[in-house]
Amino acid sequence: MGSKGDFHLHSTASDGVHTPAWVMETAAARGVRVLSLTDHDTTAGLAEAATAAKRLGLRLIPGMELSTDYQGADVHLLAYGFDPSNAELQAKLEWLRSGRLRRTEQIVAILGRLGAPIRIERVYEIAGEATVGRPHVARALVEAGHVASVQEAFDRFLHNGGPADVDRVKFGPRETIELVHAVGGVVFCAHPVFIGERYPEVLAQFAVWGLDGIETYYKHYDAETVEAHRALGERLGLMRSGGSDYHGLGNPDDREIGDFGFANERVDEFVAYLEHKGVNTGDWRTA
């Protein structure tokens, strides 16, 4: 039975353009049968996604992408199959999000001192239901006429190390892995190449801390990169996952949902791994 899977998708619950229901409908129309919605630091989109997935006959596995700090690098971890209703988990996520609110207030205050005042209320309005972040500040800067584009807002003010950059509140990778395991899930490292050249040694350390797998298939990876990840995973005893990291932004290296070489036996192998681990793989599986 041929089937596509996509285990790295974003919606309006974080920084994606489309609603969770739209993401599910589009995935189904593109032949995806099993998937995860993995918004940043929130499970807010999962209920809407689950309702749509059930209607569409999709198997939705609970997911989330967590930002962690490892020796100054921003490392993203994907959590799958956890219990989204767990109170301890939600308290931690709430703490992360309140940190984001404090950070946004600090950024807005700095922008005022730099001669580019914007209203914090407007930033929250632009963010809507989403977890507030720099893209929303950038859009407020464009609206206020301080910059011509979101790109210019990042180039002039908001880029990492820029004049209006403020450090985020983050978990470390080890405590993130332990937290997700404690609430019944597994943890995969997202797009490891973004860590930089030392990613193999970083993943070796994470494996010691209990990392379960590596995002081996990713939107713009070529065959050589996939093979390097596969071989590393094999050496470290880690499972393989795959995702498009779809945000709906229309960037040049974007791939459509389900369109990055993760299908059939690769999907079956990943899902069988989750089942073997006994994690929450959804009550809405298709017959």
Ligand SMILES: [Zn+2]
């Ligand atoms: Zn990421």
Ligand SMILES: [Zn+2]
């Ligand atoms: Zn992502």
